Amino acid sequence: MRERIIERALFFTALSATFVLFLIAFFIFQQGVPLIVKVGVGRFLFGLKWAPASSVFGVFSFLVGSFFVTAGALVIAVPFGLGCAIFLAEFSPKALSRVLKPVIELLAGIPSVVYGFVGVIVLTPLIREYLGGPGLSVLAAAIILSIMVLPTIISISYDAISAVPHSYREGSLALGATRWQTVTGVVLRAARSGIIASLILGMGRAVGETMAVIMVAGNAIKLPGSILDPTRTLTSNIALEMAYATGQHRQALFATGVLLFVIIMIINSAAYLLIKKDE
Amino acid sequence: MQPFLEKLAEEYMSLHPRVKINVQGGGSTAGIIAVQSGACHIGMSSRPLKPEETGLNAIQIAYDAIAIIVHPKNPVAGLSLGQIRDIFAGRIRNWSDLGGPDALIVVVTREEGSGTRGAFSQMVMAQQDISEQALVQDSNGAVREIVVRDKNALGYISFGLLDPRVKALSIDGTAPTHENIMAGRYQLKRPFLILLRPDAQCVLADSFNGYVLSPRGQASLAQEGLIPVQP
Numbered sequence: 016m017r018e019r020i021i022e023r024a025l026f027f028t029a030l031s032a033t034f035v036l037f038l039i040a041f042f043i044f045q046q047g048v049p050l051i052v053k054v055g056v057g058r059f060l061f062g063l064k065w066a067p068a069s070s071v072f073g074v075f076s077f078l079v080g081s082f083f084v085t086a087g088a089l090v091i092a093v094p095f096g097l098g099c100a101i102f103l104a105e106f107s108p109k110a111l112s113r114v115l116k117p118v119i120e121l122l123a124g125i126p127s128v129v130y131g132f133v134g135v136i137v138l139t140p141l142i143r144e145y146l147g148g149p150g151l152s153v154l155a156a157a158i159i160l161s162i163m164v165l166p167t168i169i170s171i172s173y174d175a176i177s178a179v180p181h182s183y184r185e186g187s188l189a190l191g192a193t194r195w196q197t198v199t200g201v202v203l204r205a206a207r208s209g210i211i212a213s214l215i216l217g218m219g220r221a222v223g224e225t226m227a228v229i230m231v232a233g234n235a236i237k238l239p240g241s242i243l244d245p246t247r248t249l250t251s252n253i254a255l256e257m258a259y260a261t262g263q264h265r266q267a268l269f270a271t272g273v274l275l276f277v278i279i280m281i282i283n284s285a286a287y288l289l290i291k292k293d294e
Numbered sequence: 295m296q297p298f299l300e301k302l303a304e305e306y307m308s309l310h311p312r313v314k315i316n317v318q319g320g321g322s323t324a325g326i327i328a329v330q331s332g333a334c335h336i337g338m339s340s341r342p343l344k345p346e347e348t349g350l351n352a353i354q355i356a357y358d359a360i361a362i363i364v365h366p367k368n369p370v371a372g373l374s375l376g377q378i379r380d381i382f383a384g385r386i387r388n389w390s391d392l393g394g395p396d397a398l399i400v401v402v403t404r405e406e407g408s409g410t411r412g413a414f415s416q417m418v419m420a421q422q423d424i425s426e427q428a429l430v431q432d433s434n435g436a437v438r439e440i441v442v443r444d445k446n447a448l449g450y451i452s453f454g455l456l457d458p459r460v461k462a463l464s465i466d467g468t469a470p471t472h473e474n475i476m477a478g479r480y481q482l483k484r485p486f487l488i489l490l491r492p493d494a495q496c497v498l499a500d501s502f503n504g505y506v507l508s509p510r511g512q513a514s515l516a517q518e519g520l521i522p523v524q525p
Contacts, residue, residue, distance in 0.1 A: 066423065067406045140443060149400045149444065151429055234405075234430035245429050255432050259321040259407030 043276055047269035059270065065236050067256070067264040074271055076238040080153070080246035081278075083239065084228065085221040087157025088164055093214060095161075096168030100210075103169070104176040105198050116173075123166035131230030134159040139231060148243030151233030156246070159227050164217035171216060175209020176202060208289045215286040219279055225250040249275045295340045295409075295486050298356070298518055305514060306505050313498060322409055326350070329489045335499040337489035340409045341416070351490045355506050357521040359453035359475045360414055360482040361462040363438065365445040370394045372464035375481060379418050381448060384425030389446065401428040402437050402449035410434065413484045414450050450482075454519025475521050486520065 051059050054072050062073015099119070103112050134155055143150030179202050187197040203210070225248075233245025234255060247255075253268045253275075260268055296319035303315040322339040326347050329337030343352055362378055364370060370392050373381075380386040381399055390396045403424050404411035415424065431437045437449040442459045453470055456462055462470050465481055474480040488506060490499055505511045512522040 135439070135443075143444065149429060149447075151440070229432070230436075235427055236430070237426035245427075247430070255405045255430060256407055258405075258432070259324075259409070261321070261323065261407075264407065 040276065043269055043272045046266055047271075047273035050263065050266040050270045051273065054267075054270075060274070063238065065252075067260070067267060070263055072263075072267040072270070074249065074252070074274065076236060077247050077249045077252045077271070078274070079238055080232070081222055081248040081250070083153050083242070083246065084156045084160060084232065084248055085218055087153060087242065088160035088221045089214065089218060091157060091161035092164050092168055092217060096165050096213075096217070097172060097210065099165075100169045100172035100176060100213075101198060101203070104173050105194070105202065116170075119166050119169050122162070127163065127224060127227040128230070130159050130163055131227035134227060134231035142243070146243055148241075149233060149245060151231055151245050152243050153232070153239050153246045154242040156228050156232040156248075157242070159231055160221045160224055163224060163227065164220050167217045167220055168213045171213030172206070172210045175206040175213065178209070179205045208292055212286045212289040215282055215289065219282040219286070222248075222275070222278060222282065223250060225254050229254060249278075295338055295358075298486070298515060298520060299338055301518065302506055302511055302514065303502075305511075306502055309505070310501075313502075315502065321407065322412075326489060329491060332491070332494075335490075335494065335496050336502060339487045339489060340484060341413055342485060343487070343489075349491070351492050352487045353490065353503060353507070354485050354523050355488050356486045356512075356515045356523060357475060357483050358486055359470055359480055359521070360410065360417070360450050360484065361453050361456055361470045362448065362450050362465065362482075363441050363456070363460040363462055364448050365441060366459070366461045367445050368394060368461060370463065371461075372467060372469075374466050375418060378465065379420060379422065382419060382424050382428065383422045384427060397446045400440075400444055400447040401425060402440050402447055403428040403430055404434075404437065404450075405430050405432045408432070410450070410452060414482070417482050417484070452519075453521075456519075472521060 050072070054062075059072060059074060060078070061075045062071070063075050064071045064073050065076070103115060107115065135151075138158060139150035139152075139155050141150075142148065142152060142155055146154070183201050183205055184197055187201045188194070192200065228248050229251045232247065232251060234247045234251055235245040236247060237244075239246040249271050253271050256264070257268055296317060300317045303317050307313055307315055318334075322341050325337040325339050326343065328334045330347075330349060337350070339352070340358065343350065362373065368389075370389065373392065377386060377392060382401060382403065384401075386392065387399055388396065389399055404414075411424075429440065431440065431449075434451040434455045437451050438455065438457070438460055441447045441449050453462075453475065456470075464470070468474050468479050468481070470480050470482075475483055488503055490496075490503065506515075507524060509524070512524045516522045
């Protein structure tokens with residue numbers, strides 16, 4: 016009897032998390048979709064002008080902003096993250112990995128506002144000084160985000176690489192392959208879907224990050240023309256304007272949330288499917 | 295204007311321990327609607343009422359001014375209102391057009407919906423849009439931080455938040471000083487209003503209002519960097 020009560024209780028707690036998700040989704044869609052319908056999907060997604068005061072809501076430049084910032088972050092983070100995961104899993108002495116792994120995981124625990132602060136104080140003046148532009152830019156946001164997604168990429172890739180059975184490596188070495196050939200030809204190939212999943216989860220983190228990006232990206236509405244130009248992402252747009260938005264403007268921010276929700280759903284489902292396939 | 299009123303409410307409550315004042319923000323429009331609809335006893339607004347916003351007693355409690363700020367090393371000391379408008383509209387882009395060095399102007403503005411941006415638009419922009427290239431920051435402090443760090447930047451903040459790390463420009467030859475703002479010579483001035491419903495007959499609201507206008511209330515507003523209405 017007691018067993019059953021506890022079982023039930025646990026079942027409800029498990030359900031509550033999903034319930035909250037549905038509640039949030041319902042609320043965002045209920046608030047945002049009417050505006051998208053009113054403006055028109057095409058005009059909302061591909062409109063270049065965002066002027067809430069005159070009821071013009073086009074989010075294309077924010078979509079592009081999110082895309083470039085995320086892509087830039089991955090371009091920087093992938094070689095470092097993968098290299099680090101390969102080293103930790105295949106080449107590093109045990110004692111060294113025992114130190115490095117927790118340190119890397121600590122990186123994930125630093126609040127994003129701290130990353131943003133370091134970006135504003137250290138990174139943006141350097142960019143302004145040596146590369147030009149206002150410093151607050153696509154590049155600054157991409158660099159800060161690349162550091163923030165490293166822990167995700169490293170730890171999930173590391174797990175995928177470590178999960179490759181030892182017999183694969185032994186077989187490869189027995190056939191006369193060098194250690195490096197074994198890693199690139201056998202281990203990475205076997206761990207492929209796990210590694211791709213790590214990149215996709217890192218991408219999700221980069222798309223969703225808000226605070227650090229607001230602080231270093233400059234948030235200009237205009238479509239960025241180069242990586243030294245300021246840009247605004249979808250998440251920044253919501254967080255920046257939320258405080259005073261009323262009426263249609265508020266709905267438009269929820270509509271931005273709808274778009275973000277859909278993007279994150281796609282990214283996470285892709286990662287989930289890849290991990291599933293691996294099993 | 296919320297932080298200023300919070301401070302006054304705290305002082306008032308320490309004088310009258312049995313009174314509870316709950317200060318909430320959300321923008322001037324929200325404040326006006328709330329008092330009109332009776333959701334609160336006292337409203338506040340950092341902009342003049344529009345003609346269609348009727349049925350309220352608007353009591354001016356202080357002035358705030360908007361200062362146009364640049365880096366202290368910037369050689370430009372003053373601009374005309376028209377030049378400021380042209381810069382924010384994106385028509386003047388280089389400091390060399392204003393007697394400064396040959397460098398692009400980094401324009402910093404506030405986010406859509408902010409009261410400071412609203413007041414700035416109303417007083418400077420004359421129905422024109424602020425350039426989409428302008429950097430956008432979501433607080434006075436963040437705008438100031440950018441100007442402190444970038445010698446080509448130009449932004450606007452509340453007069454009460456000026457500090458020595460930035461230089462406030464004169465406008466049409468008038469510097470943003472206490473005297474100039476009080477005398478009405480400095481143009482970018484906005485009122486801070488307390489709003490009451492004339493039909494509400496709320497003794498406490500009147501008493502709080504009296505405190506804000508008293509020498510003590512006015513002195514503490516002045517201490518926070520605002521320009522009091524009662525000298």
